[in-house]
Amino acid sequence: MLTTFSSIIIILFCFSLFYVSDEAETNKEKSAALREHNARFQHGQHPLAKTKMFTRVQSVSLKKGILMFVTADPDGLNEHFFLLRDKNVILAKKPAIGMPRNSIKFEDDGHNTLVVTIPDSFDIDLLTAMSSD
Incomplete structure (x- = not known):
């Protein structure tokens, strides 16, 4: 019973790490897109130019x-x-x-x-x- 319980905890911990790393990559992509948009806006390039x-x-x-x-x-x-x-x-x-x-x-x-x-x-x-x- 102790091994089953510890295995379930380890599996849940691995899933949580996978979820956190996936969320971190998504945040990195969003922040990179936001930085690119801000740089284009600061340089005066308007999307309709x-x-x-x-x-x-x-x-x-x-x-x-x-x-x-x-x-x-x-x-x-x-x-x-x-x-x-x-x-x-x-x-x-x-x-x-x-x-x-x-x-x-x-x-x-x-x-x-x-x-x-x-x-x-x-x-x-x-x-x-x-x-x-």
């Missing part, structure tokens, strides 16, 4: 709050029009270090703000173009 790059841009102009640019494709030239008024848009004219010289990048940060980056290789004065109607 999107980037669109238009390459082979031939010309860029800005008139009456409308950004107009022409891209060259194998099928021919395509005209693109983008309304800037009444939207949260940040126009940025930067040196073409991180992107091709003949491209325009649209970055949606997922928080209702759109950043439009135009390389300085295009001759356009954003302040004058946006202030004149």
